[in-house]
């Protein structure tokens with residue numbers, strides 16, 4: 001593919017992404033962290049103004065935020081229903097599942113819809129960094145003190161129709177961020193659903209800290225309207241996926257059938273392909 005073809009491809013990718021999520025070009029620029037003039041250069045095919053490094057950066061931003069081809073397993077479908085319910089009834093829902101059970105994959109698929117805002121908490125984030133990333137997801141480039149950032153985020157969320165806020169890796173949320181999230185929830189709960197996703201220790205730690213009487217934990221826990229735990233893959237789902245991915249050896253299929261986590265199954269399938277020199 002020539003560089004120009006790649007740039008034209010990016011233009012199509014960007015248009016499709018914005019259309020799917022109902023984003024304006026200005027929203028897209030803020031979310032992806034590039035200038036408005038770069039976005040309009042892409043739209044107007046002024047390729048001399050768009051470097052190859054910029055193309056690579058934007059391609060990886062869009063791909064990272066777009067669903068891969070997914071299997072509609074029972075867990076996957078349950079996450080879709082859960083997000084629908086959070087949205088429709090403005091609930092705050094805790095989603096827990098072991099590592100590799102497919103939480104991020106399902107939430108990423110759901111976040112292709114308009115007015116669904118997904119942020120991933122990173123352990124190193126302080127409250128300002130967290131709310132800055134949320135504001136960017138909302139299409140706003142704004143920095144101030146944390147309270148001003150929360151007020152701005154709440155204002156934007158409350159202007160949207162049926163918004164859903166998804167926070168992935170919620171088990172890593174620090175104490176100060178939890179207290180601030182509580183404020184955000186108070187300011188938006190009449191209009192916005194929230195899904196908090198994490199490992200089972202996310203709930204365990206909230207309960208433990210609430211039990212110890214640590215500031216804010218009981219209040220936060222009480223505001224989580226319901227919890228849902230992913231079950232993992234069933235044996236028949238594993239068989240279906242493995243066969244579909246080209247595994248035909250009955251002994252290998254049997255070995256794989258005990259896998260419950262998507263991540264583990266995918267690694268087994270990968271191993272199979274490597275051994276067969278398929279990749």
Ligand SMILES: Nc1ncnc2c1ncn2[C@@H]1O[C@H](COP(=O)(O)OP(=O)(O)OP(=O)(O)O)[C@@H](O)[C@H]1O
Pocket residue numbers: 069070071072073076097098099100101102103104105106198199262263266
């Ligand atoms: N429904 C699905 N269809 C296809 N592949 C999936 C599906 N769910 C998960 N996977 C695959 O399994 C891997 C692990 O899934 P994912 O990262 O979503 O798990 P997770 O629950 O978010 O794990 P962690 O708690 O470690 O973040 C992914 O790389 C993805 O490729």
Ligand SMILES: [Mg+2]
Pocket residue numbers: 103104105168
């Ligand atoms: Mg994940």
